[in-house]
Amino acid sequence: MSNAVTTSKDKLVALASIAAELYSVMGVAWGVSLAAKNAKVISVQAGDKGRGFQPITEFIDDISQQAMKGVNEINSAALQLSRIAVNEQRSVNAYHRFASVQRKNSDAQHLKSMAPAMKRVEKTMLASTKEFKRSLQQLSQLLEAMDECMLSARSIASVSRIVTSDSGVFRDKLKVVADELDKAAIYIKDKLSDSYQHLVNVNTSYK
Amino acid sequence: MKSTEIFDQRYKWFMFGRDPEKPESIIDTNQYMIVAGNRALLMDPGGIEVFAPMLGAILHHARVDEITDLFASHQDPDIISSLGLWDQALPHATLHAPWLWEGFLRHFGMNNIQYDAIPDQGSSIDLNGVTIEFIPAHYLHASGNFHVYDPQAKILMSGDVGAALEGDDSPLFVDNFFEHIPKMEMFHQRWMPSNRAKNDWIKRVRELDIEYMAPQHGRIFKGDDVKRFLDWFEELNVGVAISD
Numbered sequence: 193m194s195n196a197v198t199t200s201k202d203k204l205v206a207l208a209s210i211a212a213e214l215y216s217v218m219g220v221a222w223g224v225s226l227a228a229k230n231a232k233v234i235s236v237q238a239g240d241k242g243r244g245f246q247p248i249t250e251f252i253d254d255i256s257q258q259a260m261k262g263v264n265e266i267n268s269a270a271l272q273l274s275r276i277a278v279n280e281q282r283s284v285n286a287y288h289r290f291a292s293v294q295r296k297n298s299d300a301q302h303l304k305s306m307a308p309a310m311k312r313v314e315k316t317m318l319a320s321t322k323e324f325k326r327s328l329q330q331l332s333q334l335l336e337a338m339d340e341c342m343l344s345a346r347s348i349a350s351v352s353r354i355v356t357s358d359s360g361v362f363r364d365k366l367k368v369v370a371d372e373l374d375k376a377a378i379y380i381k382d383k384l385s386d387s388y389q390h391l392v393n394v395n396t397s398y399k
Numbered sequence: 400m401k402s403t404e405i406f407d408q409r410y411k412w413f414m415f416g417r418d419p420e421k422p423e424s425i426i427d428t429n430q431y432m433i434v435a436g437n438r439a440l441l442m443d444p445g446g447i448e449v450f451a452p453m454l455g456a457i458l459h460h461a462r463v464d465e466i467t468d469l470f471a472s473h474q475d476p477d478i479i480s481s482l483g484l485w486d487q488a489l490p491h492a493t494l495h496a497p498w499l500w501e502g503f504l505r506h507f508g509m510n511n512i513q514y515d516a517i518p519d520q521g522s523s524i525d526l527n528g529v530t531i532e533f534i535p536a537h538y539l540h541a542s543g544n545f546h547v548y549d550p551q552a553k554i555l556m557s558g559d560v561g562a563a564l565e566g567d568d569s570p571l572f573v574d575n576f577f578e579h580i581p582k583m584e585m586f587h588q589r590w591m592p593s594n595r596a597k598n599d600w601i602k603r604v605r606e607l608d609i610e611y612m613a614p615q616h617g618r619i620f621k622g623d624d625v626k627r628f629l630d631w632f633e634e635l636n637v638g639v640a641i642s643d
Contacts, residue, residue, distance in 0.1 A: 282483060282487070282508060283487070285484070286483075286484050286487040286488070289450055289451045289454075289484055290451075290454075290488065292451045292455075293451050293454045293455045293458070296451070296452075296455055297455035297458055297459070300455065300458035300459045301458070301459055301460075302458045302459070302460075302461060302462040302463070303458050305458070305462035305463040305464060305465075306454075306458065306463055306488075308463075308464070309463055309487065309488045309489075312487070312490070313487050316487070
């Protein structure tokens with residue numbers, strides 16, 4: 193019993209850690225979105241010299257919106273997994289206590305009447321295990337999609353730097369936006385990497 | 400877990416408690432069960448820690464599917480923290496408990512069992528022809544609190560009223576009321592918050608015909624000791640943690 197409980201406990205901690213890692217990502221993505229809006233204003237002020245940067249600001253804004261949406265989806269998936277893990281732990285707990293009743297009361301007249309309850313709780317345990325595996329896979333895919341989104345963000349940041357080199361007096365201001373995007377993408381990628389490691393731990397403890 | 404039959408006529412009352420395997424650090428509790436034909440009412444079924452020994456003890460007297468009703472006098476963990484486990488063992492049962500605690504009790508995990516919210520004035524159920532009454536005992540000690548009265552068996556399951564703090568191996572019945580007083584005095588003074596609520600309950604209970612008063616901790620009062628308890632309780636000043 194202790195192994196099962198520890199496993200469930202590990203799962204819950206790992207899933208909570210994913211939510212904690214990604215909490216700060218939301219703020220960073222919001223910051224990038226604001227920077228993109230500022231860049232839009234700057235590139236308009238720059239006139240012809242900022243024209244090349246204008247479509248890039250749209251991309252930056254899109255990326256930040258995608259990041260915020262992705263974090264929300266990942267958090268929902270992690271929360272759903274936590275719920276499944278809690279239900280599974282409850283079933284495991286009940287199963288072991290029911291088993292203890294059966295083991296210690298072999299002389300009880302009505303012991304056999306426990307059988308349906310045992311079957312039910314076994315069924316619940318199996319269903320939770322299946323549901324957990326499915327949701328774990330879904331969470332893994334969301335993290336991968338987010339990681340790809342951040343790779344795109346870094347590419348956009350590189351392109352931005354090249355485009356801003358031709359924007360005269362606005363170059364420095366626009367470069368700051370490109371740098372901020374790159375910095376945010378690196379930060380978010382780091383957090384995703386940590387989250388992925390927590391997910392691997394869940395998967396390992398699950399096996 | 401020891402089980403003792405305390406009433407046996409057309410139906411039966413059982414008391415469960417004095418569990419020798421109970422972890423030392425948790426308070427000893429008495430659980431009660433009425434078995435009337437193919438229906439059983441389990442009263443204050445206890446905490447998570449006593450679930451397995453309790454269910455094991457029940458299986459000597461009733462089938463799992465015969466436990467159709469549960470009762471929780473109030474929301475305390477030693478009363479009903481096992482609810483999440485009963486919920487998985489008894490998917491078609493009904494829990495009768497104070498309306499006040501429904502949203503709280505559901506935190507223990509209740510996905511299958513039905514909640515019958517007892518209104519403040521109390522209610523009754525029919526258990527295969529046996530009428531069981533839920534008598535108000537608000538503020539004794541919880542703000543929403545009921546006791547169980549069986550007018551036919553003349554038994555009052557009195558929750559924390561009449562409780563005593565003593566060893567797990569103490570006798571089941573009060574044998575000398577006056578010697579028993581020190582074991583319950585502090586409990587009632589500290590756990591019971593209101594003299595007004597106490598006197599209101601005593602007035603109500605004096606009108607009942609009671610042969611056994613069965614608390615959730617300690618020993619059962621029998622015959623004249625029930626009246627002795629009510630007289631003693633009436634004189635006792637409770638809610639003493641607040642200094643004047």
